[in-house]
Amino acid sequence: MSRRFEEIDWRETPMGAISLRRRLDPALDVDVYEVKLDDEYLMSSLFTAAEVELARLALAELHEADLDVVVGGLGLGYTAGAVLDDPRVRTLTVVEALGEVISWHRRGVLPLAGRLTGDPRCRLVRGDFFAMVNDPAGLDPQTPGRRFHAILVDIDHTPRHVLHPSHDGFYTPTGLRRLAAHLRPGGVFALWSDDPPEDDFTATLAEVFPAVRAHVVRFANHLTGGEAANTVYVAGG
Numbered sequence: 001m002s003r004r005f006e007e008i009d010w011r012e013t014p015m016g017a018i019s020l021r022r023r024l025d026p027a028l029d030v031d032v033y034e035v036k037l038d039d040e041y042l043m044s045s046l047f048t049a050a051e052v053e054l055a056r057l058a059l060a061e062l063h064e065a066d067l068d069v070v071v072g073g074l075g076l077g078y079t080a081g082a083v084l085d086d087p088r089v090r091t092l093t094v095v096e097a098l099g100e101v102i103s104w105h106r107r108g109v110l111p112l113a114g115r116l117t118g119d120p121r122c123r124l125v126r127g128d129f130f131a132m133v134n135d136p137a138g139l140d141p142q143t144p145g146r147r148f149h150a151i152l153v154d155i156d157h158t159p160r161h162v163l164h165p166s167h168d169g170f171y172t173p174t175g176l177r178r179l180a181a182h183l184r185p186g187g188v189f190a191l192w193s194d195d196p197p198e199d200d201f202t203a204t205l206a207e208v209f210p211a212v213r214a215h216v217v218r219f220a221n222h223l224t225g226g227e228a229a230n231t232v233y234v235a236g237g
Contacts, residue, residue, distance in 0.1 A: 008109055011100045015164055018100055020109070028222060033076060033110060035101075037163065045111065048078040049219035050192055050230035051154060055082035057215055057232050058150050058190035059089075066090040068148045070139050070182075072129035073155040074101050077112035079192075083152070084119050092122045093140055093148075095129045097155075102126055129155060130170050133179050147184045154192040159201045161194070171201065176208040188236035197231050210237030 010019040016038040025032045025046070033045040043051075059067070065088045071080050074096035083092050094116070096102050102124050105113040116122050125141060137144040139151070156162040159171040169175045179189060189209065197214035205212040212235045221228040 009100065009104065013098055013100060015098070018098060020104055025222070035075065043075050045076055045078075046222060047219060047228065048076070050217040050232060051075070051078040052082040053215070053217045054079050054152050054154060054190055054192045054232050055086070057234050058152050058188045059083070059086050061188045061234060061236055062088075062149055062186075064088075064149070067150065068146075068184075069093070070095065070148050070151045072151065072153040074105065074124065075154060076110055077105060077116050079152060079154055080116055080122065081112045084115065084122060089121060092119075093125055094122065095125050095127050095132060095139060097126070097128050099126050129153070130167050130175075133170065133175070133182065138182050147182055148187060149184050150188045150190065151179060151183060152190045152192075158193045158195040159191070159198065171204065173204055173207045176205065180208055183236075186236065188234060190235070191233040193231040193233065195231060196229070197233075202233070205233060205235045209235035211235065 005023045006021065008020045008022055010017065019036050021034045023032050035042045067089045068091045069083050069089055071083060071092065071094045074080065074094050080092060080094050083089055104110050105116055105124065108114055132139050138146055139148070140146040156167055162168055183189065197216065202212055202214055212233070215232045215234065216229050217232055218227055218229045
């Protein structure tokens with residue numbers, strides 16, 4: 001029998017106090033893992049459909065083999081796990097700013113931890129994704145200037161509701177052009193958002209990428225008994 005509630009970890013970080021908690025959901029009879037930053041919920045293992053679709057929708061745009069992929073934001077690992085489900089993926093580089101989050105996976109305290117750390121294609125890199133995008137050396141510290149077939153990002157709540165003001169510049173045409181410079185020709189950029197599709201941001205993406213789609217991913221919300229939705233933006237061409 002699982003404990004009804006357990007705080008697995010709590011740490012002060014430069015972005016605030018981050019905590020990992022596990023609780024038993026009595027209605028579903030499953031353990032739910034939740035991450036909070038100060039008083040804000042960042043993620044829950046109850047709602048992972050859009051994180052998985054972030055990977056599936058992006059990789060569906062690519063038709064070659066031997067794919068090199070970056071995921072910005074490790075979290076509970078569901079996007080990274082979905083990337084590894086694609087047998088065409090040759091390498092996966094996951095960039096995470098908080099060493100505490102990487103530690104949870106390396107210590108094996110999360111459900112997908114063994115899957116990620118045990119797959120030789122996957123490498124967890126501690127770093128500020130947004131700063132690395134702005135650096136010509138790029139997103140792979142071991143291979144400066146390396147380009148990727150797909151870059152998937154799930155860090156901020158939305159392009160307008162960011163976790164830190166330093167992230168704002170990424171969601172501008174200038175920031176997205178810097179991101180695009182790290183993609184191979186024909187590469188794909190995909191972004192998770194907690195809000196419905198935003199016309200302004202879709203237009204911003206269209207200034208940089210020839211093809212832009214905003215996918216609404218709907219899923220059951222067990223807390224309300226209804227339905228919820230996230231958005232996955234996919235841009236490339």
